[in-house]
Amino acid sequence: MNAARLRTAGWHLFVLLLLTPLLYPIVWLAAASFKPGSEVLEQSLSLLPSHFVFDNYRELGGELAGVPVWRFFANSILVAGGSALANVLSCSLAAYAFARLRFRLRGPLFAFMLATIMLPAHAVLIPQYTIFQRLGMVDTFWPLILPKLLATDAFFIFLMVQFMRNIPRELDEAARLDGCGSIRIFGAVILPLVRPALVTTAIFTFIWTWNDFLSQLIYLSDPEKYTLPLALRLFIDTTDQASYGPMLALSALALVPILLFFAAFQRLLVEGFATSGLKG
């Protein structure tokens, strides 16, 4: 009995020992954002500032490249929120067709859809850019959201197909006998039952878009439209020691929404992600 308890304690200790360096960079960021700018590089690994300063955050109340900093947050929320809604809508529609409806090209189209998950974005980057440039959409949020309205994030179609396949078919058939068509069944039977998948899709899309750097870098050039990753890039270009403080403060703030989502939905996110890999 005692030996077993000792082993359990040892297990906890070992896991926590592994977690410490793993979570250190995040804790470090939180602490370093309160360091005076000059201290950041000199003692880059140390956790605690010599004295806590709030100047780094205070500076974020002002402007960056002539744009108030809150604006970058607003832009990021708009892009990530719009993308999340768009993905939920378009991917659930496509997933319902693949999971439940019969049509002639279902097999090949499904295989093609799966293949596009693997397609490197860089292979289509330049023609996509050309298209959006022709449409006059460069330097707007459309190139970031429109592809999601057109269900190009096939990963989430796949995720929802997996969820929908687990819904007993008897439910659809009962609704059919009551005279419902596919559209009613989708809205009244399937969607409410796959709500966890919809929430998972929305949150993952939000977080991934929030973090996404490349497409925002390519499509947005007016600082007024900059999102947080692009605002952070403004700091990266400067070598000025003093700007290290605000850079870390903004970095820390940019992670807050992700951490909040994760704290609220961790179980759903982790399990949603895990099931995506298992039934492939």
Add this chain to the structure above:
Amino acid sequence: MTTVLDRPVPAVTAASGRRRYGERPSVAYLFLSPWVVGALLLTLGPMAASLYLSFTDYDLFTAPEWVGWDNYVRALTVDPHFWNAVEATGKFVLISVPVQLAAALGVAMLINRRSRAQGTYRSAFYAPSLLGASVSVAVVWRVIFNDWIGTPERALLALVLLSVWQFGAPMVIFLAGLQQIPSEYYDAAAVDGAGPWRTFRSITLPMLSPVIFFNLVYDTIRAFQVFTGAYVVSNGTGRPSDSTLFYTLYLYEKGFVEFKMGYASAMGWMLLVAVAAVTALLFRLSRNWVFYAGDES
């Protein structure tokens, strides 16, 4: 007698079958239409267009000019940065993927244990995968590894560490896979007196091999496309001496800084072919080691 009874039965199923699935096949395409439009306009069309552009000189503002195999020849035989980019990416994929997967499997086995803390630990290990792709974390890396990013090998190593740090994503999938292995196998192994290593080799590894394969393919494809960390750590330059010039970073530089979009398209297609070839190779090799229980698929 039997024929009389038999006949109406298939007629009824056929009728209900038509009502069940075939009301109007067009309904399916209605649901699919956003995806179809996206697949045509944003995937297939651009793939074809980028193949065409890869044989041209194109700067976005003037019409593309046909140059034949020029871009490919220049990339493969003249441009030293191209091969530096291939080398940096190749090293990164070859090191970061196996190390990440090994860490993921190790930690999954470690926390796969009956405990109330398991869910919390799983979340804690998973958290870096949600944060790791952000510019914020890349900025942290840049500061913490400030002394490293000046020397070529260490700069690349810092990026490998950034990728390995995010092992929580494959770990979560491994953990779910481990929990699906029937415990009877382990009981039987224990009865036979198999030690931990033997149990791992003869039960865990083969039973988990489809999940290992999935993670291997998924991670490899993703590793080829890593961009943000390299951009932030090197200010978008791939320095020092091209050690962090990931393929995607060089492609971005060619296409969107120098506006050599024909060249960048050629690079995009070569990446596509490389990723497809590596994936095909992994599938091919998987026949030797991936074990499907019951061999259903």
